[in-house]
């Protein structure tokens with residue numbers, strides 16, 4: 001068993017109580033409703049929350065609810081299928097210890113724990129919690145402060161802070177369910193699988209993308225997919241012949257992507273994207289945090305390259321988009337996407353032969369109007 005060293009004083013108290021034979025140890029599956037779990041934890045000195053799969057994040061939510069809503073003060077132990085990358089999240093939601101099924105990875109767990117610098121909540125160990133660090137962040141431009149705070153953090157840490165702290169309940173992931181999308185989606189599935197995932201169904205997607213969206217969402221346990229479609233009256237008026245993509249692709253993207261997103265974006269203060277600098281073009285200078293039309297975009301994978309993406313797929317055995325094996329390195333709508341010829345430019349198959357490299361959902365409205 002590995003200690004997360006969250007709360008040494010409560011640990012001592014609990015261990016003394018257990019030695020004296022006081023209080024039960026109960027095991028509760030991570031998928032249990034928190035009220036039922038709170039009932040079962042009543043009078044227990046230790047609760048083991050079982051993770052059936054490391055991909056299933058419900059045990060994290062259950063731990064947080066037992067601590068925060070039910071006020072459970074005994075020992076919380078995570079048991080089951082867990083991986084070292086989850087050490088930070090286990091600790092932050094209130095676990096004291098972890099007993100993974102695969103306990104041959106002690107060094108990896110130790111390394112993962114050593115990366116902790118801040119605690120999520122105030123605790124008796126007097127570690128400075130994240131929100132106090134944030135209050136001490138440099139004054140002035142908040143974007144600069146956010147980028148400074150995220151500098152040096154890995155993508156999971158950025159996402160964890162964005163979803164659980166900075167924009168709690170006001171953030172969504174924007175996903176095309178394209179060639180690299182599984183990486184970011186897998187990360188948010190571990191942090192909070194009920195994070196809204198906004199998916200633009202343009203009416204021009206490959207059938208394989210729609211299949212992949214359903215299968216991947218189910219596999220990762222994502223529970224809040226929000227499908228956005230073009231307005232049918234606008235589509236009939238502007239694209240009656242289904243050839244707008246050919247005549248005027250900017251107008252087609254505006255109809256099928258930009259306006260549907262603009263109508264839905266008011267629900268959120270921040271959107272997470274999967275864009276990366278190695279995609280080239282305008283993305284070469286992509287910051288981790290930016291503001292577009294008054295709303296934040298968080299780009300936790302900005303610094304990732306193709307090698308890291310591939311390694312992540314391999315490590316977590318993530319399924320590839322069915323078109324990836326056919327040379328499609330970046331996948332959008334079928335009329336405007338082709339396999340890549342030049343391996344060095346992953347987006348070279350998008351709008352091939354046209355002077356267009358982006359659809360406009362990441363551009364300020366003012367610029368789109370001028371184009």
Ligand code: SF4
Nearest residue numbers: 249252253256333336
């Ligand atoms: S990518 Fe092509 S088909 Fe899709 S919305 Fe843009 S122009 Fe239309």
